[in-house]
Amino acid sequence: MLHRLATSLRRPAVRCLSSGSVDIKVPLNFWAGKRRTSQEKCNKENVYEPATGRVLCPLEPCGAAEVNQAVQAAKSAFGHWSKMSGMERAKIMIEAAHIIERRREEIAEIEVVNNGKSITEARLDVDSARLCIEYYAALATTLAGQHVQLPGGSFAYTRREPLGVCVGIGAWNYPFQIAAWKSAPALACGNSMVFKPSPLTPATAVLLAEIYAMAGAPEGLYNVVQGGQETGSLLCHHPDVAKVSFTGSVPTGKKIMEMASKGVKHVTLELGGKSPLLIFQDSDVENAVKGALMANFLSQGQVCSNGTRVFVHKDILPEFVEEVVKRTRAIQIGDPLLESTRMGALVSRSHLERVLSFVDQAKKEGAAVLCGGEPFVPSDPKLRGGYYMTPCVLGNCTDEMTCVKEEIFGPVMCVLSFESEEEVLLRANDTDLGLAAGVFTSDVKRAHRVVEHLKAGSCFINNYNITPVEVPFGGFKMSGIGRENGQVTIEHYSQLKSVYVEMGDVDSLF
Ligand SMILES: NC(=O)c1ccc[n+]([C@@H]2O[C@H](COP(=O)([O-])OP(=O)(O)OC[C@H]3O[C@@H](n4cnc5c(N)ncnc54)[C@H](O)[C@@H]3O)[C@@H](O)[C@H]2O)c1
Numbered sequence: 001m002l003h004r005l006a007t008s009l010r011r012p013a014v015r016c017l018s019s020g021s022v023d024i025k026v027p028l029n030f031w032a033g034k035r036r037t038s039q040e041k042c043n044k045e046n047v048y049e050p051a052t053g054r055v056l057c058p059l060e061p062c063g064a065a066e067v068n069q070a071v072q073a074a075k076s077a078f079g080h081w082s083k084m085s086g087m088e089r090a091k092i093m094i095e096a097a098h099i100i101e102r103r104r105e106e107i108a109e110i111e112v113v114n115n116g117k118s119i120t121e122a123r124l125d126v127d128s129a130r131l132c133i134e135y136y137a138a139l140a141t142t143l144a145g146q147h148v149q150l151p152g153g154s155f156a157y158t159r160r161e162p163l164g165v166c167v168g169i170g171a172w173n174y175p176f177q178i179a180a181w182k183s184a185p186a187l188a189c190g191n192s193m194v195f196k197p198s199p200l201t202p203a204t205a206v207l208l209a210e211i212y213a214m215a216g217a218p219e220g221l222y223n224v225v226q227g228g229q230e231t232g233s234l235l236c237h238h239p240d241v242a243k244v245s246f247t248g249s250v251p252t253g254k255k256i257m258e259m260a261s262k263g264v265k266h267v268t269l270e271l272g273g274k275s276p277l278l279i280f281q282d283s284d285v286e287n288a289v290k291g292a293l294m295a296n297f298l299s300q301g302q303v304c305s306n307g308t309r310v311f312v313h314k315d316i317l318p319e320f321v322e323e324v325v326k327r328t329r330a331i332q333i334g335d336p337l338l339e340s341t342r343m344g345a346l347v348s349r350s351h352l353e354r355v356l357s358f359v360d361q362a363k364k365e366g367a368a369v370l371c372g373g374e375p376f377v378p379s380d381p382k383l384r385g386g387y388y389m390t391p392c393v394l395g396n397c398t399d400e401m402t403c404v405k406e407e408i409f410g411p412v413m414c415v416l417s418f419e420s421e422e423e424v425l426l427r428a429n430d431t432d433l434g435l436a437a438g439v440f441t442s443d444v445k446r447a448h449r450v451v452e453h454l455k456a457g458s459c460f461i462n463n464y465n466i467t468p469v470e471v472p473f474g475g476f477k478m479s480g481i482g483r484e485n486g487q488v489t490i491e492h493y494s495q496l497k498s499v500y501v502e503m504g505d506v507d508s509l510f
């Protein structure tokens with residue numbers, strides 16, 4: 001079925017998948033312009049549909065020989081792509097964006113089937129991927145160096161050059177969007193890419209590979225190899241790889257940095273978070289509640305930037321809690337392919353169990369479960385094996401609790417009370433992580449003063465989890481290195497060459 005969808009380019013946007021009916025029978029590796037079957041016989045695991053718990057397909061991990069073939073394909077494409085002008089590259093990227101726009105529904109549906117998030121969110125993820133490619137296509141046309149006048153008519157100029165073959169390694173929470181957020185700036189700068197999705201969500205990165213190829217990209221420009229940590233490690237150690245851009249957990253990020261250091265490769269690390277959301281007594285409570293829900297329950301709470309430590313001023317705590325609990329209880333959980341669903345399934349059985357164990361631990365440590373935090377079994381029989389839980393709000397939380405300290409990566413909001421700005425800033429920053437932070441207040445001076453003191457890469461005033469592709473995204477402290485999106489990311493996928501030009505004679509000291 002996936003193959004038919006993947007090749008029907010001009011199909012109108014109609015719903016054709018339903019949960020429990022999909023089997024993926026086509027290879028999910030892609031290099032040198034074609035889908036490929038891995039010859040590796042070992043380490044085959046199953047890929048599941050989170051909504052139903054059914055097996056979707058076996059994962060075919062790539063071994064050393066296949067990783068090398070993909071890297072060599074990327075190296076060969078780099079030779080051609082890096083010599084093209086920005087305008088020529090932009091034309092192909094814009095065509096890819098048009099194809100994504102036409103295939104929005106198909107891509108979103110496959111993302112839902114493989115990831116478990118609601119179709120409403122998956123469509124927005126596909127839009128973000130497309131916008132990112134459009135944005136960097138435009139920037140590709142602007143890449144330029146500097147001219148520097150020097151004494152005696154001599155001068156220097158700088159050239160912004162690509163790095164070479166870049167590796168992208170993705171997490172499972174935004175599979176298609178991560179593939180686009182990494183490839184768009186890489187390709188715009190003239191690099192080629194080998195991308196490895198998470199072994200839990202291998203299905204959509206290969207669609208992006210086909211789309212770039214259909215748009216006219218040279219064979220091997222964007223390749224996909226499937227697998228887990230062995231495949232990832234082969235990519236990081238490969239001598240022909242110039243950069244590794246990684247999205248995932250802090251422990252894996254440290255390993256990636258260590259592996260990349262052996263070859264002095266460039267790295268971008270987009271890692272985890274335990275972000276604070278500060279809600280002051282002068283907030284518009286209606287908006288603050290909406291913001292807290294956006295900060296905690298998108299993608300079943302499996303979002304790196306989530307504001308999971310919700311600090312609420314004691315004067316508005318009862319009002320805030322009542323409303324946030326009421327709205328959390330009203331979240332429609334169920335079949336992620338239905339329009340009415342707002343919360344689908346978590347990504348895997350083991351992850352669901354891990355998230356539920358955080359709720360149990362929170363209870364033991366004295367937190368109050370104000371709602372949710374239980375396994376959820378939908379009434380539709382075909383969904384009974386799915387990985388669902390009710391979204392949870394924890395009250396009476398204190399800074400020392402495990403649920404407040406550790407990244408849960410599920411639909412669990414921790415509510416904490418505070419009394420003063422100074423106090424809440426100290427508590428908000430008391431973490432090794434620094435991906436995001438938010439503040440709700442109607443006092444404009446307080447908003448900017450608080451943001452100045454928050455140690456986080458992405459700060460939101462009176463909203464949360466809004467990530468336009470024009471704005472850089474990335475972490476402070478252990479949440480990462482480098483940025484994705486925005487103009488600055490061009491610097492993370494290119495290098496400067498300085499060229500000195502002598503117009504006179506050589507003034508030798510010897
Ligand atoms: N900052 C961001 O932009 C961002 C976005 C999404 C997710 N995340 C973070 O990702 C985590 C959840 O994702 P996850 O469970 O997929 O993370 P993970 O670290 O377990 O895996 C991420 C990727 O790394 C690969 N990998 C694992 N070990 C490896 C190794 N030794 N060498 C090379 N590759 C290896 C995995 O196969 C996967 O593709 C959370 O901590 C979340 O906060 C961060």
Ligand SMILES: C[N+](C)(C)CCCC=O
Pocket residue numbers: 173174298302303304305465466467
């Ligand atoms: C688009 N969101 C929801 C902010 C997600 C960014 C990527 C992090 O997981």
